[in-house]
Amino acid sequence: MTKSTKQWYASWFDTPYYHILYKDRDYTEAQGFMDNLTNYLNIPEGGKILDLACGKGRHSVYLNSLGYDVTGVDLSEKSINHAKQFENETLKFNVHDMSKPYPDTFDAVFNLFTSFGYFEDENCNLETIKAIKSELNDFGFGVIDFMNVNYIIENLVAEDVKTVEGIDFHQKRSVKDGYIIKDISFEADGEHFEFQERVKAFTLKDFETLFEKAGVYLLDVFGDFKLHKFHSKTSERLIMIFK
Structure with missing residues (x-):
């Protein structure tokens, strides 16, 4: 294989083999998660959602089908080019680095399915949370869905x-x-x-430190896609709601 000068996620995610390896992911479970999340956050009908690191757009498309105005962004040009076929008046896709502020504000910013902690420059993790803060309107919520590293x-x-x-x-x-x-x-x-x-092995405590530095407030923490209570040893996910 030719060595790539890109960071690992930029080259691996752009290959067809990445999508083959992970083709059996449970999208029914993922859609249930988004149902639960949007209901919990009480996002207004027609509300605006930014899907950070949206990949090929499958989850953005589903959120749009629920009636939300969705913008999906990802660093992978190939993924965004694929996703653009699904665009409509209330669904848009753009190539964007999530560590930089997107020029709009939203009712919710979702960073789903462990799409955080990839950066070689650790400062970019803090910059991403600061960017999310800038992308939220006065009533907006940020959501990071990460693995529970423990x-x-x-x-x-x-x-x-x-x-x-x-x-x-x-x-x-x-x-x-x-x-x-x-x-x-x-x-x-x-x-x-x-x-x-x-992927950086961030614990809840690590995220709390980043949130404090970014000036955002952690409101709730869940441990699975059904939004059950988080347990540090047994929960499969670390889902954080903040603003």
Whole structure:
């Protein structure tokens, strides 16, 4: 594989193999999560939502189908080009770096499914939260849905092979230097590929420190997509509501 000068998420997310590996994600569960979230936040009918790191736009499309005015943004040009086919008067997609403020304000800003903590420059994590703060209107809420690192580390599968569409994805997982790392290698289309996913192992306490520095207030914390109470050892997710 040719070494890429891009940060890992910019190159890996732009490959078709990323979408093949994760094609079996439970979108019914994800849609239920968005139903629960929008109801809990009581977002007004026709309210504006910014979907940060929207990928190919599947969740933005669903939120739009619920009646919201949705803007989906992502760093991946290929993902945004794919998502643009779904655009309408109340659904727009743009290439955007989420660590920089988007030039509009919203009733809610969603950062879903562990789309945070990728940056090599750790200051960008703080800048992202500051950006979210600037993107909220007076009544808006920010939402970061992250993995619960305590649960993930406790249940880490060191190595496995996942076969999808005839491709054997060899996955090795580790915790190193404050990051949860997944090394992925596979053969496809006559070539050998190697990619690495690196996500900062933020705990709730780490987020609280970032929120304090960014001047936002943590309002609620949930531990799963059904918005049950967060338990630091057993919850699968860390879902934070702030403003």
